[in-house]
Amino acid sequence: MTFTSAARFTIVFVVTARLAAAQPPVRTVDAPKADASRSVTLSLAEYNRLLDLAGGPHPAPSIAPIAAIVDDADLRIHVDRDVVRGVFALNGEVFRSGATRVPLVSGATLTDGSAQGRTLPLLSDGVVQTAVLQGPGPFALTLDWGAPVSFTPGRASFTLPVPIAGTAHATVDIPGDQADVHVSNGVVTRRASGSGRTTVEVTLRPGAATDVWWSMRDSAPTAAAREVRYLADVFSLVTLGDSDARLASLVDVSIVSGEPRSLALRLPAGYELTGVSGSTLESSEARDGGVVLTLAEPAARRHQFLITLERPHQDGSFSLETGFPSLPDAQRERGEIAVEGTGTLDLGAAEANVLHRIDVRELNAALQSLARSPLLAAFRYQRTPAAAPAVLAMTVRRFGDAGVLAAVADLAVATTMVTTEGRALTEIALTVQNRAQPYLKVALPAGATIVSVEVAGQPAKPVVGADGTRVPLLRAGFRPNGPYNVSFVYMHAGTPFLRKGDLQMALPRIDMPIGIVEWEMFVPEQYDVRPIDGNVIDRLALDASGREKDSRRLRHAAAGRVFSDAVDSPDVAGLPNQIRGRVVDASGAVVPGATIMITDAAGVTQTATSDANGSYVLSNVTSGRATIRAYLSGYATAQRDLDFAGQPRRVDFTTRIGALAEAVTVTGDSPSAARSTVRDEAKAAAEPPSQNVINLQRRAAGVLPIRVDVPRAGTSHRFVKPLVVDQETTVSLRYKRR
Numbered sequence: 001m002t003f004t005s006a007a008r009f010t011i012v013f014v015v016t017a018r019l020a021a022a023q024p025p026v027r028t029v030d031a032p033k034a035d036a037s038r039s040v041t042l043s044l045a046e047y048n049r050l051l052d053l054a055g056g057p058h059p060a061p062s063i064a065p066i067a068a069i070v071d072d073a074d075l076r077i078h079v080d081r082d083v084v085r086g087v088f089a090l091n092g093e094v095f096r097s098g099a100t101r102v103p104l105v106s107g108a109t110l111t112d113g114s115a116q117g118r119t120l121p122l123l124s125d126g127v128v129q130t131a132v133l134q135g136p137g138p139f140a141l142t143l144d145w146g147a148p149v150s151f152t153p154g155r156a157s158f159t160l161p162v163p164i165a166g167t168a169h170a171t172v173d174i175p176g177d178q179a180d181v182h183v184s185n186g187v188v189t190r191r192a193s194g195s196g197r198t199t200v201e202v203t204l205r206p207g208a209a210t211d212v213w214w215s216m217r218d219s220a221p222t223a224a225a226r227e228v229r230y231l232a233d234v235f236s237l238v239t240l241g242d243s244d245a246r247l248a249s250l251v252d253v254s255i256v257s258g259e260p261r262s263l264a265l266r267l268p269a270g271y272e273l274t275g276v277s278g279s280t281l282e283s284s285e286a287r288d289g290g291v292v293l294t295l296a297e298p299a300a301r302r303h304q305f306l307i308t309l310e311r312p313h314q315d316g317s318f319s320l321e322t323g324f325p326s327l328p329d330a331q332r333e334r335g336e337i338a339v340e341g342t343g344t345l346d347l348g349a350a351e352a353n354v355l356h357r358i359d360v361r362e363l364n365a366a367l368q369s370l371a372r373s374p375l376l377a378a379f380r381y382q383r384t385p386a387a388a389p390a391v392l393a394m395t396v397r398r399f400g401d402a403g404v405l406a407a408v409a410d411l412a413v414a415t416t417m418v419t420t421e422g423r424a425l426t427e428i429a430l431t432v433q434n435r436a437q438p439y440l441k442v443a444l445p446a447g448a449t450i451v452s453v454e455v456a457g458q459p460a461k462p463v464v465g466a467d468g469t470r471v472p473l474l475r476a477g478f479r480p481n482g483p484y485n486v487s488f489v490y491m492h493a494g495t496p497f498l499r500k501g502d503l504q505m506a507l508p509r510i511d512m513p514i515g516i517v518e519w520e521m522f523v524p525e526q527y528d529v530r531p532i533d534g535n536v537i538d539r540l541a542l543d544a545s546g547r548e549k550d551s552r553r554l555r556h557a558a559a560g561r562v563f564s565d566a567v568d569s570p571d572v573a574g575l576p577n578q579i580r581g582r583v584v585d586a587s588g589a590v591v592p593g594a595t596i597m598i599t600d601a602a603g604v605t606q607t608a609t610s611d612a613n614g615s616y617v618l619s620n621v622t623s624g625r626a627t628i629r630a631y632l633s634g635y636a637t638a639q640r641d642l643d644f645a646g647q648p649r650r651v652d653f654t655t656r657i658g659a660l661a662e663a664v665t666v667t668g669d670s671p672s673a674a675r676s677t678v679r680d681e682a683k684a685a686a687e688p689p690s691q692n693v694i695n696l697q698r699r700a701a702g703v704l705p706i707r708v709d710v711p712r713a714g715t716s717h718r719f720v721k722p723l724v725v726d727q728e729t730t731v732s733l734r735y736k737r738r
Helices: 044-055 365-370 539-558 671-686 691-702
Strands: 011-013 027-029 068-080 083-106 110-115 122-125 128-148 150-152 155-160 167-175 186-194 197-204 210-215 229-240 244-257 262-266 272-277 281-287 290-295 302-312 318-323 332-341 344-349 375-383 391-399 407-418 423-434 439-443 448-455 463-465 468-472 484-493 500-507 514-524 527-534 566-569 579-585 595-599 605-609 615-618 624-631 638-644 649-655 714-724 729-737
Touching (some): 068 155, 083 122, 128 155, 197 210, 229 365, 229 391, 244 365, 262 302, 272 281, 332 344, 332 365, 332 391, 344 375, 407 691, 423 500, 423 691, 448 468, 500 514, 514 691, 527 714, 539 714, 579 595, 595 615, 605 615, 624 649, 714 729
Parallel strands (some): 068 167, 407 514
Antiparallel strands (some): 068 083, 083 128, 110 128, 122 128, 155 210, 167 197, 186 197, 244 302, 262 290, 281 290, 318 391, 344 391, 407 423, 423 484, 448 484, 514 714, 527 729, 566 649, 595 624, 624 638
């Protein structure tokens, strides 16, 4: 470094080990010259640059841009009659640390793989075969491959998968003296023949499948053609929409012999093909009223395809004749057909030719899983190639969403048995008239579980969903033709009884209108129970009220007043066009077995019989002038003429023995004493259980798959609720230990 003055001086910097550790340098002016092997002279700018480099951040280690490569692939191919086998030798390098997935070859059937004498872990990523290798470092892999040889008149060929590598070479050994060996994606670099075989060396395009073919000479061996034989199962679902019909068919093909390259599928007339899919399907082509399915794996022994079609139809009611997909070359074809519909409709479909009707519960599980709406009908068939194809003719009547009841229950009888532990076992029996409703949806109380279901006397299996439990129903047109019984039993674990307290009970919500619900509750004998709240009517209180009216009637008769044999009260709970009442004798005792006959304004006569409580019900009575008679052998006939307006009405009858006059003496009667007597009678009437309770006890003790302590003695309480439509029937009880 030179300055502008006459004096010149030199600055010498000595670089030591402390300088390498980023320590400040020692500046010496006019120092003696140091050893050349241990000192260096540099400018101030270069010195500052060294300090910046020593104190700056160290660069991060670089990461390889790709995980691994395959440098070259050497393929050794040997053809033996109708099978071609090969050995692929792959060399490459893994650049990253740890386990790395290296793609090797696409669309190949590999029989074995090894790396340096050890088993090679292979993965399938779609159609690409991938190896898992440890890195970094080079690798050498060996893969065994095999494929069938395809034969056509005068030609043999096979498809050679080429690995994904930098370069690819193949040596192909073919039987016979073949001078015209061709490849689609490569160049033949050498040919040689000898000992009855031909060897060809080829440079291939990496990663591209290559077709290799050659001419068949008379001296070349010809593979024996095997006859293709297969069996077919076709499961079809017909969906009847508002303006179109959709057909989805699951075709299951089982190969018995041969290796078919394609299958011919015949489609029904009038439909448009909307989709074809399958795991072994390579391609599909519509041809002459059908579709040809080309198989990607001819050697597979089983193939499955999903065929979807659709066709339009007129709105509202219509007739439809439909065929189904079939395989004309199958040795045997079996099929199942299910019909579903959206909305409320009535389906008419009869057996024809090879079709036989079955219960929808017998359908194949895969076919049931395709359905999204209630199944209306089901059929099964089996045909040979010579038999006519299956054809189903249907007549569809579609109903509007309003004003049509798909199903209704005239009566629901509920029986509940409550134990001291708070467990409640309830049986509900419904008399159902069903036209189009496939399921009965039941919303059970919280914590309740169904343990048994019977439909028309046969056991059935309920289906549990997120919005409730569904009980299968039978529809009109199939067995049975009229009303039938549906019953189910469920268990509810409640709160154990205390010395005294309140108990809330509820029946499940049912998505079907119910004319009247009769509910009998059987409680342990050591508790006094009385209803305090709920939306039901206490049957015992209702009967007690009728007996109190009879007592008042007797007291008025003893005082000289005259009463009619029939008491008419229009203010009574019931259904429209319904007349109900009770038949008692002069003492107020009920008269069971009495015949009540009514002749309405239309001249229609109907009869009813009084039950064990003396009650009767006449339904569907025409409005207008009507005559009602009550008679029983040994009693005088009681008659009542009335103008019936269609509203619920109560008509009670008091009958007398023969035509004899009867004196009634009433002494010491007071309203309070009468009410006490009525309560005692109601209490006494509530004690014995009905036959329903006895039957439920027997089922719980010996049939139902549950464990419950069955009370053998107790008290029955009966309730009624008319016209229940998708609502809970509830009652609150207050109990006290005796």
